[in-house]
Amino acid sequence: MSEALNAHTASPLAVAVEPFRFKTSLILQEATGLRASTLAQLSTLLREVPESCIYHHTHYFLLQHHYLTPEPSHDIAYWVSEVLGEQPLGELLAGIDTVGYADLKTLREALVTTIDDYRQRTPTAGLRFVSEGSEFFFLKSIRIIMPTPYVATTLKEFARALEHVSIRSLYFHIFDARLRLGRPANDFSVWLGEQLGLKELAQRVVTPDPYAYTLEALRSTLLSMLQHELKTADEAHADPR
Amino acid sequence: MPTLADYEPIIGGSAIDELREVAARLMDRHIVMVNSTRSGGGVAEILARMMPLLKELGLRARWEVIEGTEAFYRVTKKFHNALHGRPEAITEEMFRLFAATGEQNAARLDLQGDLIVIHDPQPIPLVETRAAHPSAKWIWRCHIDVSNPQPDVWNFLKPFILKFDAAVYSAAPFVQRMAMRQLLIAPSIDPLSEKNRELSPEEIAVVLGKLGVPQDEPIVTQVSRFDYLKDPLGVITAFRRVRRSVKCRLVLAGGPATDDPESDEVLHRAQEEAHGDPEIHLLMLPPNSDVEINALQRASAVVVQKSIREGFGLTVAEALWKGRPVAASAVGGIPLQVKHRYSGLLVHSIEGTVQAVKQLLNNPDYARRLGENGREHVRQNFLLTRHLQDYLLLFLLAGSSEDVVSLASRP
Known part of the structure; x- marks a missing residue:
């Protein structure tokens, strides 16, 4: 829906022309049979595996471990640090700003470059290997995207639905959205901006680094932003001066 | 047996809603689970608790059990050990008995269904009958660690495995490289069972x-x-x-x-x-x-x-x-x-x-x-309800090779 259609309605009390339909994403894991026991193998395979593998190992952990504080780093950084025992590289990999990459191709390049640069600088890292059974096993995410019964046309309805949807739904609209949209935005910010005309709120909804929160903490943060907006609007409505 | 509603306080209403939403797309589909025993062992334990939930969700789920002589089960025990990497002497006679028992069970069991899930190696030869049920999808659910199998046993089973639409393992280290879709579904515990329920x-x-x-x-x-x-x-x-x-x-x-x-x-x-x-x-x-x-x-x-x-x-x-x-x-x-x-x-x-x-x-x-x-x-990650969800997704995706599947709204 175009912004022009809704510009005149820009307010926390506005009604969207196009409702927000919450979806959810369920994941089944597929094995590729590929495994790495050294950094050289890890780097080679990271270049070759399908993008759904890169997605799996940089995103799926969020759903598996979303409740942990502090949250463990993504699969590749965790394996390099905790299994291979190359903590300095693990730290560099964990530090890759996943949220800064709007597509998996550039994220893949960043991972490979970080590993290869480190291997060049640290020749002893090439001596490390893990025993059978502890290798890095490359998996793929098969994503099943499905509608939920939650639909919102106003900010109030949106906030109410956000309280109830599953964390998988939240994950879909925040994390999957960024890769789908190809820019640092999420489905919530797009709808709030384009349908309700709430540009400032839309910007605030994008600001928190979603990788630095547990999913429940992210939900609470977003909800408090929405509730603040609603409260301000209610107060203004009650006292129009 | 518990119903889905009994799990709601544990996993939340939205997770139950998602189960129902997936299951609605599988309504009235015939699922046939086949294993080698109705009681004893982890597979039977999970099936016993999962079948009522599949039925509650509207699937027509049936559980068939193969039969065999004591000699057959001695052979399958040896297969089991050999697949786990423990050396076993397997003779041609043992392979013949395994295949012959498969044929007898194929003649005896009702394998009419939309999705046939064969658990572990014992009933694996049943896949030979899939030509008789051309529209059905076949899944091999392997519950054991086959990361280092004894080659003669693995080479005997592999042609059967390759006839399935997909194979499912419990963990990534167990997976062999094969030209077929290989999925991972971790096993689970039931929080409402005697072994796991709250105790004062x-x-x-x-x-x-x-x-x-x-x-x-x-x-x-x-x-x-x-x-x-x-x-x-x-x-x-x-x-x-x-x-x-x-x-x-x-x-x-x-x-x-x-x-x-x-x-x-x-x-x-x-x-x-x-x-x-x-x-x-x-x-x-x-x-x-x-x-x-x-x-x-x-x-x-x-x-x-x-x-x-x-x-x-x-x-x-x-x-x-x-x-x-x-x-x-x-x-x-x-x-x-x-x-x-x-x-x-x-x-x-x-x-x-x-x-x-x-x-x-x-x-x-x-x-x-x-x-x-x-x-x-x-x-x-490891409760029965997550296991149930993975099975529903598996049934939904059987035969598909897509990495991203979008389901439309239901009417």
Whole structure:
């Protein structure tokens, strides 16, 4: 829906022309049979595996471990640090700003470059290997995207639905959205901006680094932003001066 | 048997809604599960609890069980060991008996359905009949660790496996490279079963009293069969080193491994090792001692699983679900259940076990946090309801090769 259609309605009390339909994403894991026991193998395979593998190992952990504080780093950084025992590289990999990459191709390049640069600088890292059974096993995410019964046309309805949807739904609209949209935005910010005309709120909804929160903490943060907006609007409505 | 609504307080309403939403797309589909026994063993246990839930969700789910002679089951036991990497002498006669039993069962069983799920190797030859059911999708669900199979047995089974639409394993290390879709579905525990349901402190005290285990000192427990691969002797050694600086008791609880000729020897050696030590309790529990295991796990300050080799190791998930801090070997499916230093401690040796158990006993706040994280990890990843969801997704995707599937709204 175009912004022009809704510009005149820009307010926390506005009604969207196009409702927000919450979806959810369920994941089944597929094995590729590929495994790495050294950094050289890890780097080679990271270049070759399908993008759904890169997605799996940089995103799926969020759903598996979303409740942990502090949250463990993504699969590749965790394996390099905790299994291979190359903590300095693990730290560099964990530090890759996943949220800064709007597509998996550039994220893949960043991972490979970080590993290869480190291997060049640290020749002893090439001596490390893990025993059978502890290798890095490359998996793929098969994503099943499905509608939920939650639909919102106003900010109030949106906030109410956000309280109830599953964390998988939240994950879909925040994390999957960024890769789908190809820019640092999420489905919530797009709808709030384009349908309700709430540009400032839309910007605030994008600001928190979603990788630095547990999913429940992210939900609470977003909800408090929405509730603040609603409260301000209610107060203004009650006292129009 | 519990209904889906009984799980809602544990996993939340939205997770149940999602199960119903997926299942609505499979309404009235015929699912046929086939395995080799209706009772005994983890597969039968999971199927017994899952079938009613599949039916409640509107699927027409049926459970068929193959039949065979004692000689057939001796062969399948040897296959099982060989697939786990334990050397077995397999003769041509044994392969013939296996295939012939498959043919007899194919003639006897009703395999009409939309999705046929064959559990483990015993019923695998049934896939030969798939031409008679051209529209059905066939799935091989492998519950065992086939990472290092004996080549003759694997080469015999592989042509059967390749006739399935997909194979499903419990953990990534178990997967072989094959030209077919291979999926991962972890096993699960049922939070409402006798082994995992909540117990009051009074119930726990009564059970421990009956078992003769005082609660005067912190209890360190390992629940497993008496098998060298579970390393009970290593656990006793580790315990004795821990006790030099921290007061505690050790409980080794489990049944004998009746199919393992070394089991008596292991038990005997553990008894010799523990003899005269009042703080070591070796408990030989009869089958179905679910409440006893539940109470022992809940009463433990630390649960150990110091296996040398492990399938998935669901005793770890059981302990984590009870919020217990766990020190466990990084083998088999255990690293999936324990994220080192987040939801438990992974160890690789007796020395590592000593260190981990001491840390957990001496730092109860840290231990409690690991236990709480572990319980959440199991809630999200290893409960029966997640297992059910994965099966529904598997049924929904059978025959598809897409990585992203978008489902439209239902009318």
